[in-house]
Amino acid sequence: MSPTASWTAKTTYPVLTRRIPCWPHGNPKDRHTVWLDEYLRPPANTGAGTLGGYESLRKTITTMTPDEVVEHVKKAVLRGRGGAGFPAGMKWSFLPKPDANGDGGQRYLAINADESEPASFKDRLLMDFDPHSVLEGIAIACYACRIQTAYFYIRGEYHHQAKVMEKAIRECYERGIFGKQGLLQGTRTKNRDQAWGLDVHLHRGAGAYICGEETGLLESIEGKRGWPRNKPPFPAIKGLFARPTIINNVETLAHVPSIMEMGWEWFSKQGCDSTFAGAPASWGTKLMGVSGHVNRPGVYECDLGIPLRVLIESKDYCNGMRNGKKFKGAIAGGISMGVLGPDQMDAEMDFDIGRKYNVLGLGTACPTVFDEDTDMVAVARNIARFYKHESCGQCTPCREGSGWLYQLLTRIESGAAKTKDLDLALEIATSMGTMPGTTICGLADGNNWAVRTIMNKYPQEFEARVKRTFVPVGISVGAGAK
Amino acid sequence: MAWIVKNSAGMKIPRRAEPYLTAALKEQLTREILPRYEQKRGALLPTLHAVQHEWGWLPWQALEEVGAFLDVNPAEVWDTASFYEEFWLQPKGAHVVAVCRSIACEVCDHASITAACKSKLGIEVGQTTDDGKFTLVELECLGLCEGAPACLVDETMHLNATPESITKAIDEARSTQGGHH
Numbered sequence: 001m002s003p004t005a006s007w008t009a010k011t012t013y014p015v016l017t018r019r020i021p022c023w024p025h026g027n028p029k030d031r032h033t034v035w036l037d038e039y040l041r042p043p044a045n046t047g048a049g050t051l052g053g054y055e056s057l058r059k060t061i062t063t064m065t066p067d068e069v070v071e072h073v074k075k076a077v078l079r080g081r082g083g084a085g086f087p088a089g090m091k092w093s094f095l096p097k098p099d100a101n102g103d104g105g106q107r108y109l110a111i112n113a114d115e116s117e118p119a120s121f122k123d124r125l126l127m128d129f130d131p132h133s134v135l136e137g138i139a140i141a142c143y144a145c146r147i148q149t150a151y152f153y154i155r156g157e158y159h160h161q162a163k164v165m166e167k168a169i170r171e172c173y174e175r176g177i178f179g180k181q182g183l184l185q186g187t188r189t190k191n192r193d194q195a196w197g198l199d200v201h202l203h204r205g206a207g208a209y210i211c212g213e214e215t216g217l218l219e220s221i222e223g224k225r226g227w228p229r230n231k232p233p234f235p236a237i238k239g240l241f242a243r244p245t246i247i248n249n250v251e252t253l254a255h256v257p258s259i260m261e262m263g264w265e266w267f268s269k270q271g272c273d274s275t276f277a278g279a280p281a282s283w284g285t286k287l288m289g290v291s292g293h294v295n296r297p298g299v300y301e302c303d304l305g306i307p308l309r310v311l312i313e314s315k316d317y318c319n320g321m322r323n324g325k326k327f328k329g330a331i332a333g334g335i336s337m338g339v340l341g342p343d344q345m346d347a348e349m350d351f352d353i354g355r356k357y358n359v360l361g362l363g364t365a366c367p368t369v370f371d372e373d374t375d376m377v378a379v380a381r382n383i384a385r386f387y388k389h390e391s392c393g394q395c396t397p398c399r400e401g402s403g404w405l406y407q408l409l410t411r412i413e414s415g416a417a418k419t420k421d422l423d424l425a426l427e428i429a430t431s432m433g434t435m436p437g438t439t440i441c442g443l444a445d446g447n448n449w450a451v452r453t454i455m456n457k458y459p460q461e462f463e464a465r466v467k468r469t470f471v472p473v474g475i476s477v478g479a480g481a482k
Numbered sequence: 483m484a485w486i487v488k489n490s491a492g493m494k495i496p497r498r499a500e501p502y503l504t505a506a507l508k509e510q511l512t513r514e515i516l517p518r519y520e521q522k523r524g525a526l527l528p529t530l531h532a533v534q535h536e537w538g539w540l541p542w543q544a545l546e547e548v549g550a551f552l553d554v555n556p557a558e559v560w561d562t563a564s565f566y567e568e569f570w571l572q573p574k575g576a577h578v579v580a581v582c583r584s585i586a587c588e589v590c591d592h593a594s595i596t597a598a599c600k601s602k603l604g605i606e607v608g609q610t611t612d613d614g615k616f617t618l619v620e621l622e623c624l625g626l627c628e629g630a631p632a633c634l635v636d637e638t639m640h641l642n643a644t645p646e647s648i649t650k651a652i653d654e655a656r657s658t659q660g661g662h663h
Contacts, residue, residue: 119584156568206531207566
């Protein structure tokens with residue numbers, strides 16, 4: 001039996017999507033934005049206690065100290081859902097220790113809702129329909145990290161979502177959940193028996209992919225161009241306005257309330273363990289946004305570790321390939337991660353995917369699926385154009401290399417290229433951004449992984465497009481040579 | 483490409499008497515936005531958004547006014563504004579039709595949507611119609627991949643667009659007032 005056939009879902013109820021109907025638990029047609037009044041009522045279809053409703057926040061701040069919350073999230077190995085998969089609890093623990101009176105001084109939380117990676121659209125679902133679950137996670141994270149100001153950085157193209165979040169934040173202020181008086185109308189917290197004030201501000205970006213990189217995002221909040229910063233110093237030490245700053249993804253924070261409510265042991269029973277000794281586990285569920293040539297594209301909440309084949313073929317999820325076509329490949333999760341080849345349909349969607357299947361990583365777990373008719377050279381050209389367009393221009397290898405790659409791939413696609421151009425494209429792809437690091441941020445890495453994996457996994461398509469270069473041997477040598 | 487900057491030496495800045503950053507806008511920004519940021523410059527993006535929302539684009543004079551308002555050198559305001567694709571430094575049409583051209587939309591035939599927009603509006607990508615009503619652009623991923631091919635008409639998302647549906651959406655937008663984003 002193949003590993004795929006034996007796979008069964010461990011989590012039989014929705015967690016993140018408990019208020020957002022998603023297949024197989026509900027029909028997406030029934031979706032609506034859950035405003036505060038509805039959010040305060042426990043959801044009907046929950047399989048895991050009365051989650052959310054700001055009760056998780058109340059329970060957390062009245063029964064646990066900030067350090068206990070961080071410890072709890074650390075035990076849950078809540079890995080970042082924004083792409084890198086760095087454990088959130090670990091990130092929080094990097095903040096400088098509080099001073100003698102228990103405060104950390106001015107420090108910030110920046111929420112990364114700059115979901116600009118092509119093929120990624122999972123955070124939009126949460127912002128569209130369940131904004132308060134995100135805000136509750138933000139409140140818990142701020143309490144845990146002793147933060148009193150949070151910036152919700154949302155990409156400029158999400159006009160509707162920005163309005164939804166703005167209204168949800170306003171609701172929280174009106175009801176005294178946020179504000180100077182302290183969380184939940186000034187509830188006494190277990191932190192020195194004092195209320196904990198919190199301000200959350202929405203900050204709209206303006207159409208720059210690079211602002212999704214954490215330090216680029218900070219620059220953008222400071223009112224500068226979104227040029228990533230050199231690290232160290234890491235943002236946890238010196239971030240926004242040179243203060244200690246934590247940057248978390250929307251989905252990561254949306255996971256926090258249920259972990260606090262149900263415990264880290266409950267969280268560890270979802271998802272899967274790592275098959276590599278010593279590697280952090282892939283616990284919990286994950287929003288997976290499938291697009292491309294499938295019958296039912298959309299966002300699904302699955303256990304981490306679900307094989308891509310199940311995600312595509314199961315009636316619970318995408319219900320097979322569109323028009324019964326054959327699977328040719330899929331972007332692993334956001335184009336930076338590279339492409340899974342035709343023989344990698346059984347890849348498990350967990351944080352180990354990068355080490356097992358020759359892609360960069362899980363990314364945002366949003367695969368775009370290609371059927372047998374897809375022109376992979378065009379796919380590579382499209383991706384190269386994206387990086388050329390979005391390179392911020394700060395580091396030379398990326399600024400120049402992304403343009404060259406795009407030119408080369410355009411030439412290959414048009415049929416005017418020669419065999420040696422394939423080698424040249426690969427050489428450019430492997431010499432920009434790769435370790436030991438010739439660029440400040442990972443954009444060049446994303447570019448080269450995407451182009452390299454496509455060229456390596458579909459070599460015949462590229463070779464068929466180029467003119468053979470014959471190397472004449474033994475002629476044109478000597479005085480008569482031109 | 484955010485990093486390509488045109489040579490502006492000897493350029494003349496058209497000016498008008500009344501400011502773009504009006505007293506009402508200033509008052510609103512001072513009350514609501516400035517207190518949110520530890521440093522005044524933090525309010526630069528929200529201020530530019532507010533001015534663009536009011537006028538549809540960001541003229542040079544407006545950038546200078548924003549600089550004076552936030553104690554930022556006008557050159558630095560330009561530096562920031564020119565980096566972000568959504569800030570319009572030339573006038574745009576009253577409505578913006580933005581077709582997504584990224585990977586999921588391309589493999590689901592975004593080209594037919596762009597073609598339909600082009601023939602409907604009679605312009606190429608990046609141009610504005612002569613009556614100043616519509617600007618057509620192609621953007622990188624709009625984050626609407628499950629509904630590929632997708633596009634934005636002003637601030638409204640259109641998923642699973644077809645040449646017919648986008649033509650209809652353009653007609654509907656024409657009958658409404660401009661949506662300045």
